[in-house]
Amino acid sequence: MLIVQKFGGTSVGDLERIANVAKRVAKTRDEGHDVIVVVSAMSGETNKLIEYAHFFSKNPQREAMDLLLSSGERVTSALLSIALNEMGYKAVAMTGRQAGIVTDKRHTSARIDHINPKPMGDAVKEGNIVVVAGFQGINEEGRVTTLGRGGSDLTAVAIAGALKADLCEIYTDVDGVYTTDPRIEPKAKKMDRISYDEMLELASLGAKVLQNRSVELAKKMGVNLVTRSSFNDNPGTLITKEENIMEKPLVSGIALDKNQSRVSLKGVEDRPGIASEIFNALAEDAVNVDMIVQTIGADGKTEIDFTVPQSEIERVKGVMERFKESIESIEYKDDVAKVSIVGVGMKSHSGVAAKAFTTMAKENINIEMISTSEIKISMVIDEKYAELAVRALHEAYELDK
Amino acid sequence: MLIVQKFGGTSVGDLERIANVAKRVAKTRDEGHDVIVVVSAMSGETNKLIEYAHFFSKNPQREAMDLLLSSGERVTSALLSIALNEMGYKAVAMTGRQAGIVTDKRHTSARIDHINPKPMGDAVKEGNIVVVAGFQGINEEGRVTTLGRGGSDLTAVAIAGALKADLCEIYTDVDGVYTTDPRIEPKAKKMDRISYDEMLELASLGAKVLQNRSVELAKKMGVNLVTRSSFNDNPGTLITKEENIMEKPLVSGIALDKNQSRVSLKGVEDRPGIASEIFNALAEDAVNVDMIVQTIGADGKTEIDFTVPQSEIERVKGVMERFKESIESIEYKDDVAKVSIVGVGMKSHSGVAAKAFTTMAKENINIEMISTSEIKISMVIDEKYAELAVRALHEAYELDK
Numbered sequence: 155m156l157i158v159q160k161f162g163g164t165s166v167g168d169l170e171r172i173a174n175v176a177k178r179v180a181k182t183r184d185e186g187h188d189v190i191v192v193v194s195a196m197s198g199e200t201n202k203l204i205e206y207a208h209f210f211s212k213n214p215q216r217e218a219m220d221l222l223l224s225s226g227e228r229v230t231s232a233l234l235s236i237a238l239n240e241m242g243y244k245a246v247a248m249t250g251r252q253a254g255i256v257t258d259k260r261h262t263s264a265r266i267d268h269i270n271p272k273p274m275g276d277a278v279k280e281g282n283i284v285v286v287a288g289f290q291g292i293n294e295e296g297r298v299t300t301l302g303r304g305g306s307d308l309t310a311v312a313i314a315g316a317l318k319a320d321l322c323e324i325y326t327d328v329d330g331v332y333t334t335d336p337r338i339e340p341k342a343k344k345m346d347r348i349s350y351d352e353m354l355e356l357a358s359l360g361a362k363v364l365q366n367r368s369v370e371l372a373k374k375m376g377v378n379l380v381t382r383s384s385f386n387d388n389p390g391t392l393i394t395k396e397e398n399i400m401e402k403p404l405v406s407g408i409a410l411d412k413n414q415s416r417v418s419l420k421g422v423e424d425r426p427g428i429a430s431e432i433f434n435a436l437a438e439d440a441v442n443v444d445m446i447v448q449t450i451g452a453d454g455k456t457e458i459d460f461t462v463p464q465s466e467i468e469r470v471k472g473v474m475e476r477f478k479e480s481i482e483s484i485e486y487k488d489d490v491a492k493v494s495i496v497g498v499g500m501k502s503h504s505g506v507a508a509k510a511f512t513t514m515a516k517e518n519i520n521i522e523m524i525s526t527s528e529i530k531i532s533m534v535i536d537e538k539y540a541e542l543a544v545r546a547l548h549e550a551y552e553l554d555k
Numbered sequence: 556m557l558i559v560q561k562f563g564g565t566s567v568g569d570l571e572r573i574a575n576v577a578k579r580v581a582k583t584r585d586e587g588h589d590v591i592v593v594v595s596a597m598s599g600e601t602n603k604l605i606e607y608a609h610f611f612s613k614n615p616q617r618e619a620m621d622l623l624l625s626s627g628e629r630v631t632s633a634l635l636s637i638a639l640n641e642m643g644y645k646a647v648a649m650t651g652r653q654a655g656i657v658t659d660k661r662h663t664s665a666r667i668d669h670i671n672p673k674p675m676g677d678a679v680k681e682g683n684i685v686v687v688a689g690f691q692g693i694n695e696e697g698r699v700t701t702l703g704r705g706g707s708d709l710t711a712v713a714i715a716g717a718l719k720a721d722l723c724e725i726y727t728d729v730d731g732v733y734t735t736d737p738r739i740e741p742k743a744k745k746m747d748r749i750s751y752d753e754m755l756e757l758a759s760l761g762a763k764v765l766q767n768r769s770v771e772l773a774k775k776m777g778v779n780l781v782t783r784s785s786f787n788d789n790p791g792t793l794i795t796k797e798e799n800i801m802e803k804p805l806v807s808g809i810a811l812d813k814n815q816s817r818v819s820l821k822g823v824e825d826r827p828g829i830a831s832e833i834f835n836a837l838a839e840d841a842v843n844v845d846m847i848v849q850t851i852g853a854d855g856k857t858e859i860d861f862t863v864p865q866s867e868i869e870r871v872k873g874v875m876e877r878f879k880e881s882i883e884s885i886e887y888k889d890d891v892a893k894v895s896i897v898g899v900g901m902k903s904h905s906g907v908a909a910k911a912f913t914t915m916a917k918e919n920i921n922i923e924m925i926s927t928s929e930i931k932i933s934m935v936i937d938e939k940y941a942e943l944a945v946r947a948l949h950e951a952y953e954l955d956k
Contacts, residue, residue, distance in 0.1 A: 222633035232623035
């Protein structure tokens, strides 16, 4: 098999840990597999470099930032290659450029355009373990670019796709994907398998194991993704095509997002296009609106409720200032939480939503907003009931079984 | 004018110092010049990375070392570019690769093969200050290489040569080249100008301002080199063609090297080729033999004396073991010093050597070995007289005037 293994910042956090990563990579090689390793910067390095840059500028030149930030991953890849060589393994370190990773021009948040698989493929054929500096590539002008947050995961998935690897293992400090956050519900169980779509919903709903960009790319390229811990030998969670999952559970997991704010626009002027104007204005100011509910109150007046990340609430206020003539009153509420139930089984089963609402009612939790998709039900509730709601739903759907 | 400015590790030792370098570069730009800046890694960074590598291996994989070590200069170049941009100057950071620096394949001690001047030339034409990461390039296979000790100086000189710059300024923490080490002779004077050849002799004799590789390259490419301090505005020393120096002093400077050992081979077997065998064997073991003197003693026996760097004395002993059948006795002496007088004026004036010997005699200093070249006289003496000899010669040749 060809296996791509990606090790994040905490997994390569110091020299001892890099030595442990070398042992794990060597073990995979000993099992007869070809291995391409993708590494992040040692934890703390990237933040240190950002601090350096901010000493000179609040808004540092982006092209130079990419040159600056890409250096951390280069260091780790060189060190891991040195460690593997010393252990008697043939290894070669490659920068994003050397690994043939070509991106668009967007400095500090570039997207991978394509990968030239030849340099890595040739090195693997020659018996090398290839150690790639994650998070970086070059654009068509030959300038170094970086991929933004989660960039090393993306590098790993894109390489696995381009080289048709059998498996792409993402090593972090957690064992895999859980039915819910174990810090909230100790009975939470690690899932063996989960579909791309479920993972996407869970990730966008607050599960921090993987970023959506990586899961989306894995889905697009059909990469079998495994998320597992670099600190033990537990098998982790396989994220794969829905058809690869035999037994589809009704509900796979419960996600919680407490970083949402609710905005209620009451008495919105009754004319066509007003909602479109508001949400276009928010989009132009880069506000990420999540759930939207529009209702006509008993008084015949239109109410629009929506949620946004708490960090964007000031920008929302700025936009709303422009609409104050058209809206009777605006309420902002920070202490809300979004609880979501995710599962591909919902597609073919009814009654999943009903059970959620019943469970909330039993606990006397008021549901303020509801939104559903084919494989997800999200509810906005008062933040103080967040953990209670998660535990109640976890039990109701028997996720601890 | 097009000016290349190179700032070494101490000049960019921390963020405050990088900010000062930015001011100095900006000032040169304000004076109407085009500027290309070459930077080293922040002092301490390279040693830190070497320590990291040695955690894994005593003899780390060279190709990976180059990837590792080249990252320090990249960081500095990115930070300086960010600083200049923030100050309102158009600046662009470039790696060795982006600057078009192509080297041979020798990892960790590569030589610059050629420079493609187009990327830097175009950037300068577009009004940019170009900030190049020193010490690095890529080889023909596209792998990152580093240039070894003094590599950033070499980068600067090679760029100045390739782009036909009017001046290449090497900024360090000293004011320039002195007639002798001011710690030994406080009356030592900074020279305004010195020829390449004199500088080469002084550098190889222990003056630590510039490495020979850089001076040799400057000579070959006809680059006007200035060495000056980044901590004040003193004009420094211009190192240039002999014909650019109007008033040629008889003697330019006195150099001292205390890191030499003297090896005396007494009663060497009297057969043709024995000396050749000995020195070939030393060369094969990478011993850098400096001065060699062969004499026939009063007893008709051959004596061979030579000097080597103290650090190589163990290797010499290893080689000599193989010749013990052919040599009556071998003496090793560590407490010797080499004092040298350098000056292009010697070429056309006699009596320079005689004055040196007279000066030594006056001070009752025994000369153990002598070697001369067109512009240099070197004498090996007892180490305890080293400073006295330097001061006496400095006065004899009126270098304080």
